[in-house]
Amino acid sequence: MNFLKTKESRLVIADLSKKGSIDEAIVPLIDIINASSYYFTTSSCSGRICIFQEASGIQKKGCEWLYITHELSSNQQLEECVPNITGNAFFKFEPFVLHVQCSDIEKARILHEAAIASGFRNSGISIGKKGKIITAVRSTHGLEVPLSKDGHILVSTEYLHYIAQLANEKMxxxxxxxxxxxxxxKIALEKIKDDNINSKDNNGQGRRNKKSINCIPKTGNMSNRGPRLSGNQTMKMEERGQRLSGDQPMNTEEGGQSLEDPQMNTCKTSQGLTDITINTNEKGQRLRDSPINTDGEDIEISCLFNNQ
Structure with a gap:
């Protein structure tokens, strides 16, 4: 399944969190992420302050939530939940966390950079066995304090107010x-958009007014094995001597020594005889940066040179 189909199927699934909806503080951010064709969110929490007590001695596994808010905490509400503590209770602040599936590793890197620059320095990227790329946006400024042991309250009301104040500052x-x-x-998305536009413009410019012609060699001397040319020549050919550069002197004999009277190789095109320079690598493949003299026209040239 491709990324867009995965995104479409994932976003129609009901919110399975205990709250059942996206936290109000991050709705604008979630909408921006999911509106992009490169990302979609898989889980999120804007941050929360809570009091919970353990079940079976394992924190958060089957725990009982006595108090929870995604806004600033209230001393009065905190005090009201204390009488309900019957086991090992904890006061906790958890910062914003977000998991986003990305279309490719480059988009994951861009999202990760935005997170780090924003202060979420515990963020990271994970890649699953099937290639699923997830960027996790996290920070480390959490807070967790024990409040009771086996139902016995260990802290004063004054201390409860103090840690609530610390949690509110962190929130x-x-x-x-x-x-x-x-x-x-938002800035990162604009940069992605600009890069895509520039890439399309460059590709369009590269294809504009390009012609393709076949060239047939007129003359040429080469060795049986087609060794690299001597002297300051840049021509290279295949082992079987099937492909050479354009109008360079072919200065090889049987042993690859320089000839006194080098002959010129000229390609004959549909536009008449034209001097064309085509530099090739050792396998006879035309180099991308080879100069081609075509009287100012943008012409793509393919040549086949047979043994003469």
Whole structure:
């Protein structure tokens, strides 16, 4: 399944999170990401402050949530949930986290750079066995504090207010980073768009007014094995001597020594006799940067040189 089909099928799946919807603070960011043909989100959380207690001695596995908010916490609401603590309870702040599937590794790199520049320095890229590319946007400014042991409260109300204040400060910084990331990601998308336009323009320019003609050699001397030419010549040919450059002197004899009276090889085209320079590599393939003298016209040339 290609990327766009995968994206289409994934985005129609119902939100399976406990909340059942995208957090309000990151809705604009999620919409921007999913509107791009190169990305789609797989999971997200804008950040949260919570109190939970363990079940079976394992944090978060089957845990009971006593308090949770994706905004700034309230001292009053925190105090109200304390009497409900019956086991090992924890106060926790978790920062923004986002997972995005990317169409290719280059798009993943661009997203990752935007995340790092925005302060999410724990971000990373993972590639699955089947080639699925995921960029995870994360930071490290979390907070977790134990509140009770076997139902016995270990902290005072004053301390609860203090850690709530710390969590609120971290949440405010978290929202600022989300705003920076949204701005940086918009800039990255514009750059991708500009690069695509420039690439199309360059490809179109390269194809404009190009002709293709076949050339037949008029004269030519070469050895049986077609060794590299001596002196300061740049011509190269295949082992079987099937392909040579254009109007260069072919200065080889049986042993590849220089001939006193070099002959010129000229290609005969549909436009008459024309001196054409075609540099080839050792396998007789025309080099991309070979100069071609065609009286100012952009002509693509293919030549086949047989043993003379």
């Amino acid at each position: 405010e910084e978290n929202f600022r980073r989300i705003d920076r990331f949204t701005s940086n990601f």
